[in-house]
Amino acid sequence: MTAPPVVLAAPVARRIEHVMGMPISLALRGRHTDDGAADAAWAAVLASLRDADAVFSTYRADSVVSAIRRGELALANAPGEVHEVLEIAARAERATDGAFSVWRPELDPSGVVKGWAVERASVFLRGLSATDFCLSAGGDMVCRALAGEPWRVGIEDPHDPARLLAVVPVRDGAVATSGTAHRGAHVVDARTGAAPPAVAQVTVIATSLTRADVDATAAYALGARAAEWLGRRVGRAGLVVWADGTTTTVAAEPV
Amino acid sequence: MVNPVMPPSRVDRGTRRIVLCGLTTVSAVVLLFSYRTSTTAELPEAAGTSDTTDVGATDAAGAGQAYGTPPEASEAAAVPATGAPAGRARPAGAAYSGTVTGPVVQVKWGQVQVRATLRAGRITAVDVLRTPDENAHDRKVNAAAVPVLVRETLAAQSTRIDMVSGATFTSTGYVRSLQAALDRAGST
DSSP: OOOOOOOSSOOOEEEEEEETTEEEEEEEEESOSSSHHHHHHHHHHHHHHHHHHHHHOSSOTTSHHHHHHTTSSOGGGSOHHHHHHHHHHHHHHHHTTTSSOSBSSSBOTHHHHHHHHHHHHTHHHHTSTTEEEEEEETTEEEEEOSSSOOEEEEEEETTEEEEEEEEEEESEEEEEEEESTTTOSOOOBTTTTBOOSSEEEEEEEESSHHHHHHHHHHHHHTGGGHHHHHHTSTTOEEEEEETTSOEEEEOOOOO | OOTTOOOOOOOSOGGGHHHHHHHHHHHHHHHHHHHHHHHHOOOOOOOSSOOEEEOOOOOHHHHHHHHTOHHHHTTOEEEOOOSOOOOOOOOSSTTOOEEEEOOEEEETTEEEEEEEEEETTEEEEEEEEEOHHHHHHHHHHHTTOSOEEOOTTOOGGGSOOSEEEOSOOOHHHHTTSHHHHHHHHHTO
């Protein structure tokens, strides 16, 4: 290994596509940004996400989850990926004493699926040699920076999406944000069915988007306990924005 | 008691399989110790929603035997479990329902900790709270990965950023977002 040459602000190539009603943004820099390998990896990422949508969508009548909701398919007969996602959800439900649940009251795994699906899709980008990537699905992302500068991820202000509240340098990890911005109140405390009033947004940084996404949703569902709960999760850092606009930064527990 | 132990949680990378084989065994051992402790310890009645109970340090030799690799594993040392408060008092024996958190066990690659969920004395789930390679990875990743607040008055555009994390923006909301501006800038 020779020392990498000095690089002045490596150019970033970007791609954008809409899947599952969400913008999928990809930033690439390094060896494969605009060549056939990058095209193939991007195509595989999108195919993988569309496949997840076909299984888990609560909007599509022909999805596996919709069939389960209608009682036409028994859980036991559902494909393995459904059980994988439900197991992740069950762990989050136990960790939050039930505040997070994908059964509320009917099956809605969207709080888990996005992070899991994007993490799975990012595998195709990991195959690009000497290439840094950051793959975002609707504001939740997996990033890898092999040699260059860490990716700099801005955290949006939920009260003014044109502003940033914070910046996180990410070298190899994931960032997920849950909250009310853009979509109205869509995360509820499963025990009360109400949106937690104390918290406006939770951002979680973790080693995988599967973990970051579910923890962001779960912490958000816990409302006033969000920061305290997040602080006890191993390997998670984050930023909690409260309804009054104040913030709490959560540093990863020293291991 | 220990028979129904399920495989530890699915882990993101397949390369952990070898570690997980070990973990399953450690889980079993930790649970054994947990069970013994739980039937003898006197626990205070506690208010609150959590019924999680910490189990004290287990015996290092026991954890070492679980790995079956004496030279390295005999160095394994248990440290007290952290975090969760003591839970409600429990009836001794098989009818216990709730969770039992094992101690943090130091093994060659790092720390291992598991938590079991029991219903009427039967283990219904086992969660791996920490795995060794995850700890090593966390150290590397999180050294710098803590959000740095930008000054309240600072315009977002004046800070160099590569991506924007926001609350689940839809394709409709995306059009007005900073991420859209970044994507447009990069695709020219």
